[in-house]
Amino acid sequence: MIKASGYYIFLIFVLILMTLLLSVWSLAAGYVDLSPAELWNSLWTDTEDPTRLILLEVRLPRMLLGLLVGGALGLSGAALQGLLRNPLAEPGLIGVSASGSLGAVIAIYTGLSAQFPYALPLLALAFSFGAVFMLHLLAGRTKSILTLILAGVALSSLAGALTSLTLNLSPDPWAVLEIVFWLMGSLTDRSMTHVELAAPFIIAGYSLLLLSGRALDGLSLGEDVAHSLGINLNRTRLLITVGTAASVGAATAVAGAVGFVGLIVPHLLRPLVGGRPAKLLPASMLGGACFILLADIVVREVLPGKDLKLGVVTALVGVPFFLWLLMKSRRYGQ
């Protein structure tokens, strides 16, 4: 009667396998053609070997960031959809990504990032946390989820407007170009320092978000029933907003604003896990990592000379796929 979870374990296993394969492919993809065997062998050669340098200094950080960023976007999207019980929810909705972007844009605009390279990610991260703090000031006292969504939308629009204002006021066309490119999101030319900077926040965010699974399950019966089941709604809300700020804030800080992943990945996987939010969280985390790794491979393989931006590809690949999914589910009348 109670469905065996064997199918779910199989799904998770397949997702892990896909993540591993895409990670290896990501290491092999790029300007210089390197086979997995060459990469493997280079690990055991001397430190001056160029292949080894490409692998450890260029491709490894890029692959690790793809994993971390994708996981953050997929996981927080699934958690927010569960919390807000709204399939349209995504990390952008509560203003975290837009505020993070604003922080980064200010770092570029003021020239801070040119003097001190890590000013950009640090400021982006600070602004993301600031957004969640503001969100709780605005919506913390009420119990209404709707207030939380509306406050998030307002913060998001405010951050967007301030970003536009910065572009508007910028006297230097090169800075504008840099900002616009940055806003498109990319994993190009990131170093191990970026990984070291983002990883602690992203992993802390993962743990907070993954803790909320059972509460999200209860919330699928509505807030009143969740409360009557002994679920602490304020704690759940705090776990998810702070978890999103940490993971997506850090992701935005190192990769820019990569849209759509947090929306599409939970949608894609929900039918496969039977809809339960607690099961969707880990699946969505792995799915997000796969999606970003794949998009970042497309960036490098399809138009290698053009420095295609990651955010452009996620939207270009994601939107048609998403629409197809939408049409398909409409046909079945869900």
Next chain:
Amino acid sequence: MTLLGTENLSVSLGKQSVLKDVTFKADTPQLIGLLGPNGAGKTTLIRSLAGQQTILSGSAILGGQDLEKLTAKERAKSLAYLPQQRNVHWPLSVSEVVMLGRHPHRSGFAGPGAQDIEAVQKALVQMEVTGFADRPFKTLSGGEQARVLMARALAQDTPILLADEPMAGLDPAHQISLMQHFRLIVQAGQTVLLSIHEISLAARWCDRLLVLQDGVLKEDGLPEQVLSEETLSSVFQVGAYLASVANRPLIVPLEPPEEPRI
């Protein structure tokens, strides 16, 4: 010991006083019907008993204790709550919905234990929904959904069940079947408080009726005592045909008696 009750309970929503000095006590398992016109405060009373409403003064009592002194987990183990809306987000299966009732009995990341599976199974059997345990909840009819959500509340395994208008939107067969299930639950030792608009159903099936009017508890007692022609006319503004069938009161609400013209 008072299993369920209130003591001089007053509740305000904004500036409006919604419950005024309501006191009732249930010392033995029984099926209590909560009657009253729209806006009388039925939902607010149920929400106050479920700990979802800020209380202005007085207290709600649960298992002999002041509700506000219980932890969330203690409360969840002693009281289950069925709101009026039969909402389930996401495409969950029937057995998954019922399993959610086990939340207060489970902890950490572990899957459901043998006890949880047994409780869910028992609740599914009790509410006669085993036949569609694997179906998505959303594909069921309103009557089936009502039974599944009640199974969810039973799986919570609490001495008290609060239900807000569980009969709303159901056909007569489902209404009567649900009432029979409530009776069985009470026989098994649970105390049930349900708000209800169907006076005739309440009169036939409940052990005791509470009548609210404008936030004041007007009547409290056996159905045949409470549902007099005077009460029906003053509280509900209806006339009534009163009879007795199979030793239970039969009440049919009718058009109000003509006001004498002056």
